[in-house]
Amino acid sequence: MRQTENISSWRNFPAAQQPDWPDPAALRAVTGRLAEAPPLVFGAECDQLRLRMAAVARGEAILLQGGDCAETFDRVTTDSIRGKLKTLLQMAVVLSHATALPVVKVGRMAGQYAKPRSGAHEERAGVTLPSYRGDAVNGLEFTAASRTPDPRRLRDAYEASARTLNLIRALTTGGFADLHQVHAWNRGFVAGSGTGERYEALADEIDRTLAFMRACGVDTRELGTAEFFVGHEGLLLDYEAALTRTEPETGRTYAASGHLLWIGERTRDPDGAHVEFFSRIDNPIAVKLGPTTTADSVLTLLDRLDPDRAPGRLTFVVRAGAERIRDVLPTLVEKVAAEGALPCWVSDPMHGNTVTAPSGHKTRSFDTVLDEVRGFVEVHRSLGTHPGGIHIELTGDDVTECTGGGNTVRPEDLPHRYETACDPRLNHTQSLDLAFRLAEMYRGRGPLTPAAHAATPR
Ligand SMILES: O=C[C@H](O)[C@H](O)COP(=O)(O)O
Numbered sequence: 001m002r003q004t005e006n007i008s009s010w011r012n013f014p015a016a017q018q019p020d021w022p023d024p025a026a027l028r029a030v031t032g033r034l035a036e037a038p039p040l041v042f043g044a045e046c047d048q049l050r051l052r053m054a055a056v057a058r059g060e061a062i063l064l065q066g067g068d069c070a071e072t073f074d075r076v077t078t079d080s081i082r083g084k085l086k087t088l089l090q091m092a093v094v095l096s097h098a099t100a101l102p103v104v105k106v107g108r109m110a111g112q113y114a115k116p117r118s119g120a121h122e123e124r125a126g127v128t129l130p131s132y133r134g135d136a137v138n139g140l141e142f143t144a145a146s147r148t149p150d151p152r153r154l155r156d157a158y159e160a161s162a163r164t165l166n167l168i169r170a171l172t173t174g175g176f177a178d179l180h181q182v183h184a185w186n187r188g189f190v191a192g193s194g195t196g197e198r199y200e201a202l203a204d205e206i207d208r209t210l211a212f213m214r215a216c217g218v219d220t221r222e223l224g225t226a227e228f229f230v231g232h233e234g235l236l237l238d239y240e241a242a243l244t245r246t247e248p249e250t251g252r253t254y255a256a257s258g259h260l261l262w263i264g265e266r267t268r269d270p271d272g273a274h275v276e277f278f279s280r281i282d283n284p285i286a287v288k289l290g291p292t293t294t295a296d297s298v299l300t301l302l303d304r305l306d307p308d309r310a311p312g313r314l315t316f317v318v319r320a321g322a323e324r325i326r327d328v329l330p331t332l333v334e335k336v337a338a339e340g341a342l343p344c345w346v347s348d349p350m351h352g353n354t355v356t357a358p359s360g361h362k363t364r365s366f367d368t369v370l371d372e373v374r375g376f377v378e379v380h381r382s383l384g385t386h387p388g389g390i391h392i393e394l395t396g397d398d399v400t401e402c403t404g405g406g407n408t409v410r411p412e413d414l415p416h417r418y419e420t421a422c423d424p425r426l427n428h429t430q431s432l433d434l435a436f437r438l439a440e441m442y443r444g445r446g447p448l449t450p451a452a453h454a455a456t457p458r
């Protein structure tokens with residue numbers, strides 16, 4: 001078992017991207033209270049997700065992870081949470097049917113309140129203030145008061161996460177995830193989308209599958225619940241450390257703030273505090289890999305974070321950008337496989353493809369996002385390894401933050417509904433478009449089965 005007795009060891013390592021909390025005593029008071037608070041998730045749930053991720057690693061399942069770039073406290077509303085959940089459930093049905101594999105669903109939800117930034121400060125009209133680092137740290141409003149990090153926000157992040165999780169748990173077990181309803185939503189999408197015809201055949205197949213199951217005597221109304229997990233970037237180490245819990249029965253230690261935590265591109269230094277902290281928790285974990293990632297650094301991360309080479313423990317989320325993915329990914333996958341490791345490989349086609357529109361908005365083009373996913377799948381196909389899934393920034397709302405997609409958002413549309421607190425998200429329609437396109441890619445060379453995954457080491 002991993003040694004977890006010293007969960008504070010990260011304090012001896014340099015921690016990148018931490019806020020400059022102005023009042024250390026106030027921070028200690030808040031984290032002290034969080035250390036006494038009930039966990040948001042339980043170890044057994046994290047273990048369950050590890051099992052699911054092991055199936056992804058072996059090519060027997062697909063990961064679908066998505067949600068806001070930055071959750072905000074004012075959007076902890078029924079409509080907003082339900083919209084994201086609905087979008088993810090719809091995507092999952094499409095992907096599962098196309099691949100004949102289970103889809104492991106993880107929301108970038110119930111904890112995605114902290115953001116790493118390229119610059120510590122933002123300047124507007126000659127005024128310089130700390131950058132917005134997520135609602136868990138400071139406010140988006142460009143005033144000195146709002147931008148000053150306030151540790152009471154950590155407590156608010158915990159409470160907002162608890163409220164979100166509560167609704168997610170109620171919806172996913174209370175009938176909202178009913179397969180017929182989700183399929184009916186997809187039917188509505190196909191009928192209303194600019195590119196709907198393209199997806200008609202797949203929707204027809206799902207109809208026939210449901211009819212076939214009923215004909216076989218399966219009570220499809222029983223398919224009314226969905227397994228759903230939550231995750232976020234484990235960026236704020238004071239918060240994460242306060243919420244770690246060791247289970248007396250097993251001695252295993254979990255970050256109890258979410259089921260799956262990831263380390264971002266800016267904090268994955270193998271000698272840094274984040275890697276140290278993550279090496280001490282037993283959750284399934286992920287690491288983002290950007291375009292400059294070297295094979296050596298990935299092997300070091302593997303040794304630090306998955307020394308037992310346990311499938312399901314570690315996921316590499318590659319976000320190299322559409323232009324670089326086909327060059328960067330093959331060596332990384334080959335070198336990792338040569339080590340006898342079986343991590344999950346997942347594509348984040350958002351973070352390597354951000355551009356600034358003429359209007360000044362940060363945006364991403366749907367076609368570029370799609371191209372990165374295509375490159376990711378192509379590389380895995382050529383190596384005989386499993387393209388394990390996608391990690392995307394999305395919302396259930398009809399926002400205009402990314403350009404393109406079936407109901408095309410043009411660059412000049414961006415100001416109409418640009419609501420993200422940080423990076424641009426796919427809207428509901430674009431997200432479903434992506435799911436149908438990915439389904440086509442997965443189908444491109446026959447069904448994905450464990451047999452198709454023969455080239456992986458274990
Ligand atoms: O979501 C990821 C990062 O926090 C974000 O891309 C950083 O954006 P910035 O480059 O504007 O700081």
Ligand SMILES: C=C(OP(=O)(O)O)C(=O)O
Binds near residue numbers: 116263264266288319
């Ligand atoms: C910051 C993020 O991504 P990355 O670390 O890949 O830049 C993110 O996913 O919010």
